[in-house]
Amino acid sequence: MRARQINWGFLTWVALVNTTVAATTQSSVDPAGPQAQHISQLWWVMLYLLTGVFILVMSLLSIGAFRRRSKAAETSGRNVIQTDSLRETKMARVVMGGVVVTTVILFALLVSSFIVGRTIYSTPKEPTVLTIDITGHQWWWDVRYENQVASQIVTTANEIHIPVGRQVVFKLNSADVIHSFWVPNLHGKTDLIPGHPAETWLKADRTGVYRGQCAEFCGHQHAHMAFEVVVESEEQFQAWYESQLKSAPAQLTSSQSRGLQLFLSKPCVMCHTIQGTDAGGKVGPDLTHLASRQTIAAGALQNNRTNLSRWILNSQDVKPGNHMPPIPLNSEELNFVLDYLESLK
Amino acid sequence: MALLPVALTVTSCKREERNFNTPPPNVSEAQTNPSFKNPLEENAYSLSEGKRLFSQYNCNGCHAQGGGGMGPALMDEKWIYGARPEQVFATIVEGRPNGMPSFRGRVQETQVWQLSAYVRSLSGHVPKDAASSRDDHMQGKPPESRTKEQPIKNTSPP
Numbered sequence: 001m002r003a004r005q006i007n008w009g010f011l012t013w014v015a016l017v018n019t020t021v022a023a024t025t026q027s028s029v030d031p032a033g034p035q036a037q038h039i040s041q042l043w044w045v046m047l048y049l050l051t052g053v054f055i056l057v058m059s060l061l062s063i064g065a066f067r068r069r070s071k072a073a074e075t076s077g078r079n080v081i082q083t084d085s086l087r088e089t090k091m092a093r094v095v096m097g098g099v100v101v102t103t104v105i106l107f108a109l110l111v112s113s114f115i116v117g118r119t120i121y122s123t124p125k126e127p128t129v130l131t132i133d134i135t136g137h138q139w140w141w142d143v144r145y146e147n148q149v150a151s152q153i154v155t156t157a158n159e160i161h162i163p164v165g166r167q168v169v170f171k172l173n174s175a176d177v178i179h180s181f182w183v184p185n186l187h188g189k190t191d192l193i194p195g196h197p198a199e200t201w202l203k204a205d206r207t208g209v210y211r212g213q214c215a216e217f218c219g220h221q222h223a224h225m226a227f228e229v230v231v232e233s234e235e236q237f238q239a240w241y242e243s244q245l246k247s248a249p250a251q252l253t254s255s256q257s258r259g260l261q262l263f264l265s266k267p268c269v270m271c272h273t274i275q276g277t278d279a280g281g282k283v284g285p286d287l288t289h290l291a292s293r294q295t296i297a298a299g300a301l302q303n304n305r306t307n308l309s310r311w312i313l314n315s316q317d318v319k320p321g322n323h324m325p326p327i328p329l330n331s332e333e334l335n336f337v338l339d340y341l342e343s344l345k
Numbered sequence: 346m347a348l349l350p351v352a353l354t355v356t357s358c359k360r361e362e363r364n365f366n367t368p369p370p371n372v373s374e375a376q377t378n379p380s381f382k383n384p385l386e387e388n389a390y391s392l393s394e395g396k397r398l399f400s401q402y403n404c405n406g407c408h409a410q411g412g413g414g415m416g417p418a419l420m421d422e423k424w425i426y427g428a429r430p431e432q433v434f435a436t437i438v439e440g441r442p443n444g445m446p447s448f449r450g451r452v453q454e455t456q457v458w459q460l461s462a463y464v465r466s467l468s469g470h471v472p473k474d475a476a477s478s479r480d481d482h483m484q485g486k487p488p489e490s491r492t493k494e495q496p497i498k499n500t501s502p503p
Contacts, residue, residue: 176481267453270402283401316365323397325453326366 026211028184032231033204035120035187042116046109053105120188124167124201131169132160136179136192136214139221139322140285140298145241146171154244155273157285158227158298163237164207172198180216183229189215204231211299220321226299247276248288248344259340262333267325274344284324290344297322305338312337360475363390369455375431383430385455386462386471392489393477395463398456407444410485411467416444417503420467420486422495425502428470433461442502469494 029044031037135142145154162168172181174192182189183202190200204210214225232240252260263269264278271283279287290296293303300319301307311318312334314326329337375381385391399405407416417425426436437457440447448457466476469492476489486492 265450267451267456270451314366320365321363325456327453 025209026184026213030185032206032208032210033186033202035202036185038116038120039188042113045112049105049109053102121200124169126167128167128169130162130166131171132162133171133173134160134181134192136172136174136176136181136218136225138176138219139214139225139319141225141227142175142285143227152245154241155275155286156244156289156293158295159230159293160212160227161230161232161237161240162202162204163234164204164231166234167201167203169199169201172200177218178216179214179218179225181212182215183210183212185210186229191216202229204229207231207233209294213299221298221319224298224300224319224322226295228294228299230294243292243345244289248274250276252343253339255336255339256343257340259336259338262329262337263340266329266337267327268337271324287341287344291342292345305342308338308341309334359387360389360472362388364388369458372431372434372454375434381429381431383458383462383465385458386430386465387475388462389475389477391459392462392466392471392475394456395459395461395466396477396489397481398452398460399463402448402452402460404460410480412485419464420492420495422468422498423500424497425500427499428465428468428497430458430461430465433464434458437461463489466492468492 028036029040031040131146133142133144133146135144141158141160143156143158143160147153170181170190172190172192173196174194176194178194179192180189181192181200185208186202186204187200190198192198208231210229210231212227212229214222216222218225230240260277263274269279269281271281273280273282273286273288275286275288291303295301296303296307297311297315297319301311311324312327313329315322315324316326370381370383370385375383385395407414408419411420412418413421417423424432426432426441434457436445437452437460438447438449440449452460462471463477465471466489469476469489471489473490476492478488478490480488
């Protein structure tokens with residue numbers, strides 16, 4: 001019995017630690033940028049103020065509910081509420097005072113939330129140096145770094161790298177239904193509406209990995225439509241960018257080249273692009289640097305060999321309803337394909 | 346009379362079912378059984394998936410939205426390589442002379458059945474309640490749910 005209790009305590013502790021850890025990677029109250037800072041300040045102001053109001057109202061209500069009627073009213077035996085003009089005036093003043101205070105508080109909150117909204121959604125003040133096009137798909141994110149020179153455009157998916165301390169403009173669009181782009185640690189939400197490009201910007205004050213999430217219900221796998229924003233130093237970002245510009249490796253081991261052949265002759269090739277090969281599908285995520293990404297399936301799984309094979313063989317078990325069909329491969333073929341995919345650093 | 350609502354409910358359920366993990370119809374059975382029916386043709390989700398894949402796999406590159414272009418029209422009554430579901434399936438998998446490539450192995454089997462169902466819906470050969478009633482882009486023709494069933498004329502290659 002005692003062991004059982006300790007176990008429960010331990011489990012609670014684990015759960016608490018997990019929530020705290022999760023809260024730091026996707027949390028509005030752990031701001032990592034100026035916009036999230038504003039949002040979080042507004043949130044705390046509202047929370048404290050409204051908690052105060054709630055406690056006050058509830059206390060007054062309980063006083064009203066539990067206070068006995070006066071002795072005179074109880075003994076008179078009549079069921080009519082006695083009115084006392086002096087008391088009535090006093091009560092009317094209390095009610096009036098309540099109305100005035102409520103109006104003032106609500107108006108103050110309205111003004112401050114308006115100011116916060118104006119500030120965080122205003123057009124960026126610094127000149128734009130980095131623009132990223134985001135296209136929402138059911139259920140993943142297409143990420144493309146704009147550049148005047150076509151060969152300098154980086155295409156990736158579900159993982160956005162940005163340099164710390166720099167303002168980054170995002171151009172948002174959708175390929176199918178309405179999605180919403182939300183990185184709680186950095187900013188509020190911006191909707192992706194098909195055929196109606198939207199724009200927003202982010203700035204991160206400190207490095208780290210922040211989880212983003214689709215915030216507009218978009219179908220079966222809406223909950224598994226996440227992405228990661230990796231905020232890194234300028235040098236790290238440049239190094240990442242340079243590596244992403246490269247085509248897929250041409251020097252392959254025999255099993256990797258068997259994997260590439262299979263990739264090109266199986267359903268993979270219909271939907272995915274691997275730059276430097278004949279695979280040029282635009283339906284699913286670009287896989288040129290798949291192995292460099294932390295997650296697969298839009299944040300649903302960690303990117304490792306086991307999860308990749310699970311995903312390839314039957315992604316419908318992982319994310320039912322997603323648009324990737326089960327790929328019929330025997331274990332030997334699967335290993336070749338995995339060897340190849342793991343070479344895509 | 347009492348059975349009518351029940352019957353309607355049962356059929357509409359089938360229409361709306363989304364089977365993500367069910368195996369596709371058996372190909373050899375489809376090709377040997379003369380009364381074979383593609384179950385995906387009665388399912389709205391499968392037909393709309395077929396419609397999505399039709400443009401995503403660039404079928405419309407040659408066949409346009411069914412009206413034809415470089416490839417033959419798919420919304421008319423002419424069928425060069427057969428109008429039956431398994432014949433359309435075979436045309437996609439094997440390819441046909443003068444331009445139609447073979448998609449063997451490249452398009453997953455369930456998806457070929459979905460495409461076959463959608464292609465047949467273009468000339469009204471699937472139940473109207475399951476056929477797609479809208480396009481994601483500008484419509485150049487009435488949607489499949491309002492397409493009249495075309496008579497089937499088997500023709501030889503042009």
